[in-house]
Amino acid sequence: MILIGNELLSGRVEDANAKFLLPELYALGVAVKRVVVIPDDVDEIAETVRDCAGRFDYVFTSGGVGPTHDDLTIAGVARAFGRRVVHHEELKTLVASYFEGSLTPEQLRFAEVPEGAQLIYSEQSPWPVLHYENVYIFPGVPWILKSKFTAIRDHFRAVPFHSKTVFVNQDEVALAPMLSRLSEQFPAVAIGSYPTFPETDYRVKIVLESKDRELLERAFVALMNSLDAEMVVGVC
DSSP states (O other): OEEEOHHHHHTSSOOOHHHHHHHHHHHHTOOOOOOEEEOSOHHHHHHHHHHHHHHSSOEEEESOOSSSTTOOHHHHHHHHTTOOEEEOHHHHHHHHHHHTSSOOHHHHGGGEEETTOEEEEETTEEEEEEEETTEEEEOSSHHHHHHHHHHHGGGGOOSOOEEEEEEESSOHHHHHHHHHHHHHHOTTSEEEEEEOSSOOSOSEEEEEEESOHHHHHHHHHHHHHHSOGGGEEEEO
Protein backbone atom coordinates (compact mmCIF):
# COMPACT_ATOMS: atom_id res chain seq x y z
CA MET A 1 0.00 0.00 0.00
CA ILE A 2 1.60 3.26 -1.18
CA LEU A 3 0.16 6.46 0.28
CA ILE A 4 1.21 9.49 -1.76
CA GLY A 5 1.13 13.10 -0.63
CA ASN A 6 3.24 15.80 0.96
CA GLU A 7 0.29 16.62 3.19
CA LEU A 8 0.54 13.19 4.83
CA LEU A 9 4.24 13.55 5.56
CA SER A 10 3.80 17.03 7.03
CA GLY A 11 0.90 15.96 9.23
CA ARG A 12 -1.47 18.51 7.69
CA VAL A 13 -3.79 15.67 6.70
CA GLU A 14 -4.34 12.53 8.75
CA ASP A 15 -4.41 9.36 6.68
CA ALA A 16 -7.80 7.65 6.55
CA ASN A 17 -7.22 5.34 3.61
CA ALA A 18 -4.85 2.81 5.16
CA LYS A 19 -7.04 2.83 8.26
CA PHE A 20 -9.96 1.78 6.06
CA LEU A 21 -8.14 -0.62 3.74
CA LEU A 22 -6.14 -2.62 6.29
CA PRO A 23 -9.09 -4.26 8.08
CA GLU A 24 -10.96 -4.64 4.77
CA LEU A 25 -8.09 -6.56 3.23
CA TYR A 26 -7.57 -8.65 6.36
CA ALA A 27 -11.24 -9.65 6.26
CA LEU A 28 -10.71 -10.77 2.65
CA GLY A 29 -7.75 -12.94 3.63
CA VAL A 30 -5.12 -10.62 2.17
CA ALA A 31 -1.92 -10.17 4.17
CA VAL A 32 -0.66 -6.61 3.82
CA LYS A 33 3.13 -6.67 3.91
CA ARG A 34 4.00 -2.99 3.72
CA VAL A 35 2.49 0.48 4.02
CA VAL A 36 4.69 3.26 2.61
CA VAL A 37 4.09 7.02 2.76
CA ILE A 38 5.96 8.98 0.10
CA PRO A 39 5.97 12.57 -1.21
CA ASP A 40 4.54 14.02 -4.41
CA ASP A 41 7.66 13.29 -6.44
CA VAL A 42 7.62 11.45 -9.77
CA ASP A 43 10.94 9.71 -9.26
CA GLU A 44 10.03 8.62 -5.73
CA ILE A 45 6.67 7.30 -6.92
CA ALA A 46 8.24 5.44 -9.85
CA GLU A 47 10.96 3.85 -7.74
CA THR A 48 8.56 2.76 -5.00
CA VAL A 49 5.94 1.40 -7.40
CA ARG A 50 8.56 -0.47 -9.43
CA ASP A 51 10.01 -2.08 -6.31
CA CYS A 52 6.67 -3.05 -4.79
CA ALA A 53 5.14 -4.29 -8.05
CA GLY A 54 8.03 -6.71 -8.43
CA ARG A 55 7.79 -8.03 -4.89
CA PHE A 56 4.08 -8.25 -4.06
CA ASP A 57 0.92 -9.70 -5.62
CA TYR A 58 -1.02 -6.44 -5.42
CA VAL A 59 0.02 -2.83 -5.01
CA PHE A 60 -2.49 -0.12 -4.09
CA THR A 61 -1.63 3.53 -4.55
CA SER A 62 -3.66 6.26 -2.90
CA GLY A 63 -3.54 9.94 -3.77
CA GLY A 64 -2.08 12.15 -6.47
CA VAL A 65 -4.63 11.58 -9.26
CA GLY A 66 -6.35 14.98 -9.46
CA PRO A 67 -6.04 17.97 -11.82
CA THR A 68 -3.33 19.99 -10.06
CA HIS A 69 0.41 20.32 -10.53
CA ASP A 70 1.20 18.09 -7.55
CA ASP A 71 -0.96 15.18 -8.74
CA LEU A 72 1.85 13.02 -10.06
CA THR A 73 0.80 9.42 -9.44
CA ILE A 74 -0.14 8.62 -13.04
CA ALA A 75 3.19 9.95 -14.29
CA GLY A 76 5.04 8.05 -11.57
CA VAL A 77 3.34 4.72 -12.31
CA ALA A 78 3.92 5.21 -16.04
CA ARG A 79 7.62 5.88 -15.41
CA ALA A 80 7.87 2.83 -13.17
CA PHE A 81 6.98 0.61 -16.14
CA GLY A 82 8.62 2.68 -18.88
CA ARG A 83 5.27 3.70 -20.38
CA ARG A 84 3.89 6.97 -21.70
CA VAL A 85 1.05 8.93 -20.12
CA VAL A 86 -1.89 8.92 -22.54
CA HIS A 87 -5.58 9.84 -22.54
CA HIS A 88 -7.81 6.79 -22.15
CA GLU A 89 -10.67 7.23 -24.62
CA GLU A 90 -13.30 5.62 -22.38
CA LEU A 91 -12.28 7.79 -19.46
CA LYS A 92 -12.24 10.82 -21.72
CA THR A 93 -15.86 10.12 -22.66
CA LEU A 94 -16.84 9.78 -19.00
CA VAL A 95 -15.05 13.00 -18.07
CA ALA A 96 -16.68 14.88 -20.95
CA SER A 97 -20.09 13.63 -19.86
CA TYR A 98 -19.45 14.68 -16.27
CA PHE A 99 -18.25 18.20 -17.07
CA GLU A 100 -20.76 18.69 -19.92
CA GLY A 101 -18.79 20.60 -22.50
CA SER A 102 -15.37 21.26 -23.93
CA LEU A 103 -12.72 19.95 -21.58
CA THR A 104 -10.03 22.17 -20.15
CA PRO A 105 -6.48 20.82 -19.81
CA GLU A 106 -7.10 20.41 -16.07
CA GLN A 107 -10.29 18.42 -16.64
CA LEU A 108 -8.54 16.25 -19.22
CA ARG A 109 -6.07 15.15 -16.58
CA PHE A 110 -8.81 12.94 -15.13
CA ALA A 111 -8.56 10.88 -18.34
CA GLU A 112 -4.80 10.36 -18.11
CA VAL A 113 -3.49 6.82 -17.61
CA PRO A 114 -0.22 4.93 -18.02
CA GLU A 115 -0.23 3.57 -21.58
CA GLY A 116 -1.73 0.07 -21.51
CA ALA A 117 -3.66 0.57 -18.28
CA GLN A 118 -7.03 -1.13 -17.86
CA LEU A 119 -10.33 -0.18 -16.27
CA ILE A 120 -12.52 -2.28 -13.96
CA TYR A 121 -16.19 -1.35 -14.14
CA SER A 122 -18.79 -2.07 -11.50
CA GLU A 123 -22.46 -1.32 -11.06
CA GLN A 124 -21.68 -0.05 -7.55
CA SER A 125 -19.47 2.82 -8.74
CA PRO A 126 -20.03 5.34 -11.55
CA TRP A 127 -16.27 5.59 -12.13
CA PRO A 128 -14.09 2.59 -13.01
CA VAL A 129 -11.01 1.56 -11.08
CA LEU A 130 -7.75 2.08 -12.95
CA HIS A 131 -4.95 -0.47 -12.81
CA TYR A 132 -1.74 -1.25 -14.64
CA GLU A 133 -0.81 -4.92 -14.26
CA ASN A 134 -0.84 -5.53 -10.47
CA VAL A 135 -0.88 -1.84 -9.49
CA TYR A 136 -4.32 -0.47 -8.56
CA ILE A 137 -4.54 3.32 -8.61
CA PHE A 138 -6.99 4.87 -6.14
CA PRO A 139 -7.74 8.52 -5.41
CA GLY A 140 -6.72 10.04 -2.11
CA VAL A 141 -10.17 11.36 -1.19
CA PRO A 142 -11.32 8.82 1.42
CA TRP A 143 -15.00 8.53 0.47
CA ILE A 144 -14.13 8.05 -3.22
CA LEU A 145 -11.47 5.44 -2.41
CA LYS A 146 -13.92 3.62 -0.17
CA SER A 147 -16.56 3.58 -2.90
CA LYS A 148 -14.15 2.33 -5.55
CA PHE A 149 -12.56 -0.34 -3.38
CA THR A 150 -15.91 -1.62 -2.15
CA ALA A 151 -17.02 -2.00 -5.76
CA ILE A 152 -14.15 -4.37 -6.60
CA ARG A 153 -13.26 -5.85 -3.21
CA ASP A 154 -14.18 -9.41 -4.24
CA HIS A 155 -11.37 -9.33 -6.83
CA PHE A 156 -8.97 -9.75 -3.93
CA ARG A 157 -10.75 -12.43 -1.88
CA ALA A 158 -8.38 -15.15 -0.66
CA VAL A 159 -8.28 -17.99 1.89
CA PRO A 160 -9.50 -16.35 5.12
CA PHE A 161 -7.50 -15.87 8.29
CA HIS A 162 -8.53 -17.65 11.48
CA SER A 163 -7.58 -16.33 14.88
CA LYS A 164 -7.83 -16.95 18.61
CA THR A 165 -7.34 -14.30 21.29
CA VAL A 166 -6.46 -14.98 24.91
CA PHE A 167 -6.45 -12.26 27.58
CA VAL A 168 -4.14 -12.89 30.52
CA ASN A 169 -3.35 -11.06 33.76
CA GLN A 170 0.38 -11.82 33.58
CA ASP A 171 3.25 -9.49 32.65
CA GLU A 172 4.58 -9.79 29.10
CA VAL A 173 8.14 -10.32 30.35
CA ALA A 174 7.02 -13.42 32.26
CA LEU A 175 5.15 -14.72 29.21
CA ALA A 176 7.99 -14.17 26.74
CA PRO A 177 9.86 -17.51 27.21
CA MET A 178 6.67 -19.52 26.82
CA LEU A 179 5.61 -17.57 23.72
CA SER A 180 9.04 -18.10 22.17
CA ARG A 181 8.73 -21.86 22.67
CA LEU A 182 5.23 -21.81 21.20
CA SER A 183 6.46 -19.87 18.17
CA GLU A 184 9.21 -22.44 17.59
CA GLN A 185 6.71 -25.28 17.92
CA PHE A 186 4.22 -23.67 15.49
CA PRO A 187 6.23 -21.56 13.02
CA ALA A 188 3.28 -21.33 10.60
CA VAL A 189 1.10 -19.66 13.25
CA ALA A 190 1.57 -15.93 13.76
CA ILE A 191 1.73 -15.19 17.49
CA GLY A 192 1.30 -11.63 18.70
CA SER A 193 1.67 -10.31 22.24
CA TYR A 194 0.10 -6.94 23.03
CA PRO A 195 0.46 -5.43 26.53
CA THR A 196 -2.00 -2.84 27.80
CA PHE A 197 -1.06 0.32 29.66
CA PRO A 198 -2.51 1.30 32.01
CA GLU A 199 -3.72 -2.07 33.19
CA THR A 200 -7.33 -3.04 32.54
CA ASP A 201 -8.78 -6.33 33.72
CA TYR A 202 -5.98 -8.02 31.76
CA ARG A 203 -2.32 -7.19 31.15
CA VAL A 204 -1.56 -8.90 27.84
CA LYS A 205 -3.61 -9.86 24.82
CA ILE A 206 -2.17 -12.89 22.99
CA VAL A 207 -3.36 -13.36 19.40
CA LEU A 208 -2.83 -16.55 17.40
CA GLU A 209 -3.44 -16.35 13.66
CA SER A 210 -3.25 -18.77 10.74
CA LYS A 211 -5.04 -19.68 7.52
CA ASP A 212 -4.87 -23.33 8.65
CA ARG A 213 -7.73 -23.73 11.12
CA GLU A 214 -6.59 -27.15 12.39
CA LEU A 215 -3.05 -25.92 13.03
CA LEU A 216 -4.43 -22.87 14.79
CA GLU A 217 -6.52 -25.06 17.11
CA ARG A 218 -3.47 -27.14 17.99
CA ALA A 219 -1.45 -24.04 18.80
CA PHE A 220 -4.33 -22.67 20.87
CA VAL A 221 -4.55 -25.88 22.92
CA ALA A 222 -0.78 -25.77 23.47
CA LEU A 223 -1.03 -22.14 24.61
CA MET A 224 -3.84 -22.86 27.05
CA ASN A 225 -1.95 -25.84 28.44
CA SER A 226 1.02 -23.53 29.08
CA LEU A 227 -1.02 -21.03 31.11
CA ASP A 228 -2.23 -21.41 34.65
CA ALA A 229 -6.01 -21.26 34.71
CA GLU A 230 -6.04 -18.25 37.05
CA MET A 231 -3.98 -16.26 34.54
CA VAL A 232 -6.67 -16.41 31.86
CA VAL A 233 -9.16 -13.54 32.00
CA GLY A 234 -10.97 -14.29 28.74
CA VAL A 235 -10.87 -16.05 25.37
CA CYS A 236 -12.39 -15.18 22.03
